[in-house]
Amino acid sequence: MRTSRDIRTANRYGVLRQIIASSPTSRQELAAATGLSLATVATLVGELLDLGMITEVGFEDSAGGRPRGLVAVNAAGGALIGVDIAETYVHVELFDLALNVLARAEEDVRTGGNRPERLVGQVAAAVGSVVAQAGTEAARVLGVGVSMPGQVDRDSGVSEYAPNWDHWHDVPLLDLLGEHISYPLHLDNPLRACAVAELWFGAARGRRDAVVVNLGTGVGAGLVLGGGVHRGVSNSAGEWGHTTLVLDGRPCHCGNHGCVETYVGAPGIMRHLEELSPDSALLRPGDQTATIDALARGVTAGDPVAVRVVRDTARYLAAGIADLVNLLNPEVVVLSSWVAATLGEPLLAEVRTAVARHALRRPLAATEIVLSPIPTDPVCLGAATFALEGALQSVGQRATVRRQPAPARSRTAPPV
Amino acid sequence: MRTSRDIRTANRYGVLRQIIASSPTSRQELAAATGLSLATVATLVGELLDLGMITEVGFEDSAGGRPRGLVAVNAAGGALIGVDIAETYVHVELFDLALNVLARAEEDVRTGGNRPERLVGQVAAAVGSVVAQAGTEAARVLGVGVSMPGQVDRDSGVSEYAPNWDHWHDVPLLDLLGEHISYPLHLDNPLRACAVAELWFGAARGRRDAVVVNLGTGVGAGLVLGGGVHRGVSNSAGEWGHTTLVLDGRPCHCGNHGCVETYVGAPGIMRHLEELSPDSALLRPGDQTATIDALARGVTAGDPVAVRVVRDTARYLAAGIADLVNLLNPEVVVLSSWVAATLGEPLLAEVRTAVARHALRRPLAATEIVLSPIPTDPVCLGAATFALEGALQSVGQRATVRRQPAPARSRTAPPV
Numbered sequence: 001m002r003t004s005r006d007i008r009t010a011n012r013y014g015v016l017r018q019i020i021a022s023s024p025t026s027r028q029e030l031a032a033a034t035g036l037s038l039a040t041v042a043t044l045v046g047e048l049l050d051l052g053m054i055t056e057v058g059f060e061d062s063a064g065g066r067p068r069g070l071v072a073v074n075a076a077g078g079a080l081i082g083v084d085i086a087e088t089y090v091h092v093e094l095f096d097l098a099l100n101v102l103a104r105a106e107e108d109v110r111t112g113g114n115r116p117e118r119l120v121g122q123v124a125a126a127v128g129s130v131v132a133q134a135g136t137e138a139a140r141v142l143g144v145g146v147s148m149p150g151q152v153d154r155d156s157g158v159s160e161y162a163p164n165w166d167h168w169h170d171v172p173l174l175d176l177l178g179e180h181i182s183y184p185l186h187l188d189n190p191l192r193a194c195a196v197a198e199l200w201f202g203a204a205r206g207r208r209d210a211v212v213v214n215l216g217t218g219v220g221a222g223l224v225l226g227g228g229v230h231r232g233v234s235n236s237a238g239e240w241g242h243t244t245l246v247l248d249g250r251p252c253h254c255g256n257h258g259c260v261e262t263y264v265g266a267p268g269i270m271r272h273l274e275e276l277s278p279d280s281a282l283l284r285p286g287d288q289t290a291t292i293d294a295l296a297r298g299v300t301a302g303d304p305v306a307v308r309v310v311r312d313t314a315r316y317l318a319a320g321i322a323d324l325v326n327l328l329n330p331e332v333v334v335l336s337s338w339v340a341a342t343l344g345e346p347l348l349a350e351v352r353t354a355v356a357r358h359a360l361r362r363p364l365a366a367t368e369i370v371l372s373p374i375p376t377d378p379v380c381l382g383a384a385t386f387a388l389e390g391a392l393q394s395v396g397q398r399a400t401v402r403r404q405p406a407p408a409r410s411r412t413a414p415p416v
Numbered sequence: 417m418r419t420s421r422d423i424r425t426a427n428r429y430g431v432l433r434q435i436i437a438s439s440p441t442s443r444q445e446l447a448a449a450t451g452l453s454l455a456t457v458a459t460l461v462g463e464l465l466d467l468g469m470i471t472e473v474g475f476e477d478s479a480g481g482r483p484r485g486l487v488a489v490n491a492a493g494g495a496l497i498g499v500d501i502a503e504t505y506v507h508v509e510l511f512d513l514a515l516n517v518l519a520r521a522e523e524d525v526r527t528g529g530n531r532p533e534r535l536v537g538q539v540a541a542a543v544g545s546v547v548a549q550a551g552t553e554a555a556r557v558l559g560v561g562v563s564m565p566g567q568v569d570r571d572s573g574v575s576e577y578a579p580n581w582d583h584w585h586d587v588p589l590l591d592l593l594g595e596h597i598s599y600p601l602h603l604d605n606p607l608r609a610c611a612v613a614e615l616w617f618g619a620a621r622g623r624r625d626a627v628v629v630n631l632g633t634g635v636g637a638g639l640v641l642g643g644g645v646h647r648g649v650s651n652s653a654g655e656w657g658h659t660t661l662v663l664d665g666r667p668c669h670c671g672n673h674g675c676v677e678t679y680v681g682a683p684g685i686m687r688h689l690e691e692l693s694p695d696s697a698l699l700r701p702g703d704q705t706a707t708i709d710a711l712a713r714g715v716t717a718g719d720p721v722a723v724r725v726v727r728d729t730a731r732y733l734a735a736g737i738a739d740l741v742n743l744l745n746p747e748v749v750v751l752s753s754w755v756a757a758t759l760g761e762p763l764l765a766e767v768r769t770a771v772a773r774h775a776l777r778r779p780l781a782a783t784e785i786v787l788s789p790i791p792t793d794p795v796c797l798g799a800a801t802f803a804l805e806g807a808l809q810s811v812g813q814r815a816t817v818r819r820q821p822a823p824a825r826s827r828t829a830p831p832v
Contacts, residue, residue, distance in 0.1 A: 007423055151778045160778060209649050221743070226642050232745020233625050236779035243739035244774065246663045247732075256738070256774050316663070322672070323659035327637070327743070329648020358660065358672050362567045362576060363652035 010228060011036060012392045015044045016053065016073075017200050020098060023072035024057045045071055047395055052077040053097055073098045078391070079136045081144040081183070082384030083123055084190070084377055085109070087164045087217055090123055093380040094130035094141075097388075099201060101376060103133035116171045124180035143184040143387030147193040147379045148173060149218055154235050157187050163218055163253060186386040190214060191238040193382030194336045194372075195222025195229050200385050202334065202374045209330040212372075213240070213321065215339035217288060219261040221324060222336075241265065245320055263316040266292055266339050272312060277305045292342045299346045310343060311350050318354030321369065325355065329363040336372040337379075344371065426644060427452060428808045431460045432469065432489075433616050436514060439488035440473045461487055463811055468493040469513055489514045494807070495552045497560040497599070498800030499539055500606070500793055501525070503580045503633055506539055509796040510546035510557075513804075515617060517792060519549035532587045540596035559600040559803030563609040563795045564589060565634055570651050573603050579634055579669060602802040606630060607654040609798030610752045610788075611638025611645050616801050618750065618790045625746040628788075629656070629737065631755035633704060635677040637740060638752075657681065661736055679732040682708055682755050688728060693721045708758045715762045726759060727766050734770030737785065741771065745779040752788040753795075760787065 011034070018033050019025060027045055031038045048054045048071075055074040059067035075098040084091040088110050094103040105126035109119055127144060150162040157174025174185045195204070195212045204210035204224045212222035219241035223230040230237050241261035242254045249258025250268070262268045266288040273283055273291065282298050282305060284290035298306025321333055335348060352369050359367075372378060430450050435441060438449070443461055447454045464470045464487075471490045475483035491514040500507040506523040521542035525535055543560060566578040573590025590601045611620070611628045620626035620640045628638035635657030639646040646653050657677030658670045665674025666684070678684045682704040689699055689707065698714050698721065700706035714722025737749055751764065768785050775783075788794060 151776070209646075223743075225646060226644075228642075230625075230641060230744070232779065232782075233747045234745060234778055234782040236776065236782070237743065237745035239742035239745075239776055239779065242742045242776055243659075244661060244735045247661055247665075247735055249663075254776060319660045319663055323739075326655035326658045327639075327653065328646070329650060329653040329655075331649045360567070360652065360655055360658055360670060362650055363648065363655065366648075366650040366652070 020073050024070040026068040078142040079140050080384040080387045082380035083146040084379035085148050092126035094134045095384045103130040105129040120176040141183045142391040145186045145383035145386030147190045147383040186390045190379045191220040191222040193379045196385045197378040197382035207331045210332045211324050211330045212334045214337040216337040219265045260320040273309045296342050314350030322358030325359045325363050333369045436489050440486040442484040494558040495556045496800040496803045498796035499562040500795035508542035510550045511800045519546040521545040536592040557599045558807040561602045561799035561802030563606045563799040602806045606795045607636040607638040609795045612801045613794040613798035623747045626748045627740050627746045628750045630753040632753040635681045676736040689725050712758050730766030738774030741775045741779050749785045
């Protein structure tokens with residue numbers, strides 16, 4: 001059962017999301033857009049005004065009636081920090097409340113896999129850097145969202161397993177970060193970050209059911225179901241990269257064989273290129289990014305090997321996407337992350353054609369397949385949104401004592 | 417966004433579900449079990465009392481406080497009819513409001529696939545038969561739920577596609593039934609029927625995320641996500657039987673290759689037996705039910721061919737179930753329908769072992785795999801529950817005019 005508290009939090013998300021999308025806007029427009037009653041919208045708008053997240057910005061005429069008050073997001077009402085920890089780098093971005101990027105920092109963490117303390121130090125340095133660059137007062141930072149690949153326990157802040165770092169197990173990431181960072185911290189993984197980014201700011205906004213397919217070194221699917229992110233019972237949902245595409249197929253680091261990820265992740269694409277044309281000039285051994293870039297340029301130039309590799313990848317991808325369409329019947333499938341962004345429209349066109357050969361007619365007819373419209377790093381944006389959701393979830397929390405669901409772990413260490 | 421109307425309906429389902437599970441019970445116990453406030457529970461209990469679905473049945477002492485009023489389901493407060501249309505038969509059952517079966521009827525529809533009018537006549541005759549057998553006054557029948565295999569449009573009442581009947585397309589099933597049956601009619605498919613049955617009365621009760629795997633001639637997965645049935649944007653979700661297990665594998669009637677259904681549906685199991693041992697005495701050509709029965713007896717008797725076929729089937733099934741575990745991270749996976757019931761514990765034991773080889777550790781640790789505990793036809797029970805949900809959804813419907821979601825199609829033709 002959803003409690004009234006869950007519902008109020010979800011409605012608060014929905015109203016702020018709509019205000020960010022359409023500032024300035026009136027309570028009446030918000031009620032129409034969200035399906036909530038005007039009274040509910042007025043209460044939620046009042047809470048957001050009290051928090052300083054939005055402001056009153058004047059009135060609009062309403063065809064002879066009383067002028068309607070307009071509200072808009074208060075970009076300067078706070079700052080949010082998103083941390084994207086990946087296999088080889090850490091990106092950190094600082095956003096205002098309209099989710100504009102005010103500052104960026106990056107660290108190279110190729111050696112970070114075996115040394116949690118070093119990684120934590122690098123994240124802390126990058127967080128300090130964006131705050132300093134933006135000249136943001138520490139008190140304005142509402143929170144820091146951290147995206148960590150693999151399986152994470154949101155409530156305890158533990159990174160349980162990182163697929164590409166062999167000796168990384170059960171690292172208490174938020175406890176370690178909390179020794180350096182004094183803002184509330186929120187942990188989740190890139191699948192959820194990309195799903196939340198699309199839900200708030202991208203192709204899943206206003207959709208009830210959407211799937212955000214992440215194509216990078218790792219592969220997965222962030223699920224938006226029933227208008228919110230589906231996390232599953234232990235926050236592990238979305239491991240589409242580890243569903244079987246080819247029974248007894250390529251071995252996967254997860255221990256299974258024939259996983260989707262082994263065919264459509266960047267290493268799988270490189271492997272296919274190598275098998276097809278071992279001496280191809282497109283292949284940059286040991287450098288996934290350069291190889292995928294070279295493939296994208298090759299497709300544009302009409303290189304037959306590049307065209308073949310992208311077409312074959314699209315075919316694997318399409319079989320896996322058809323599984324998502326048949327199983328979940330979403331309104332939209334969004335292709336996100338760097339492999340999708342780099343291979344772009346040519347990949348999308350091949351995928352659309354191939355999905356139609358695999359999916360059932362009725363769910364296929366109801367589904368669009370699109371590239372992510374988010375122009376910046378969606379993982380940083382989504383991670384910052386974890387912090388925004390955390391701030392909205394804690395509104396009035398002290399007033400509520402009964403049956404309060406466990407919030408995402410957040411803590412405030414003594415200020416640095 | 418979920419509207420307050422959606423939420424009220426979901427809460428009404430939750431409270432009645434709890435009352436049916438634990439009659440007699442107090443409002444205080446209901447509040448504790450559902451997480452709703454006592455005031456909300458009191459309002460919902462009042463509505464159910466007004467509908468005659470529950471009754472006041474006395475008081476219990478409350479440790480020195482005021483005695484607490486007890487309510488119980490009013491079994492005689494109405495009747496519900498469930499219709500299970502399958503490839504070869506129609507089962508119809510009439511239930512009281514405690515969901516006890518009061519009467520059953522069955523029709524043989526092996527020739528029904530090409531003749532909607534004949535099938536509709538048979539359904540109407542069986543519905544008439546159960547009402548007559550139970551001696552139920554027509555006015556007490558709250559509705560008839562109809563489960564039809566394949567893709568159905570709930571809102572229009574159209575059966576769009578039936579996978580095993582070649583010439584069955586876009587049949588306006590509820591319009592045709594409405595010419596014979598004067599009760600409100602509700603259409604959906606067996607995946608949803610089994611999911612709703614487990615959610616209200618079986619292994620998914622009280623669970624937030626559950627998957628009900630249907631193993632019969634056709635194969636699919638009813639999804640319970642976020643405490644309710646996930647239908648997808650065009651009511652097509654759950655087509656797990658048409659997800660790819662073996663890329664370029666066995667051809668499927670859906671047009672794809674290597675679908676889960678071609679390996680673990682009854683015809684796929686028969687095919688495997690035939691390939692393994694073409695002269696096996698276990699094989700009953702043309703009779704799926706007899707062959708699966710013979711396999712179950714063979715396993716009990718230690719027949720090596722039967723043991724091998726069940727083990728191989730469990731392996732295919734486990735790879736497909738691991739996909740559901742990794743993608744959706746449910747609390748429970750329920751094996752339902754006649755193939756699962758017939759092969760029973762030996763199949764379950766093999767499946768549990770094999771899923772552990774395919775699934776990721778964290779979601780696997782959070783998931784139970786169980787056989788359906790529902791002792792009767794789960795599709796009839798679930799179909800009757802569609803009618804129960806329809807009756808609960810329409811409470812106070814006339815009083816609500818704004819932003820009312822389209823209800824499941826229901827109509828009342830002139831009484832017969």
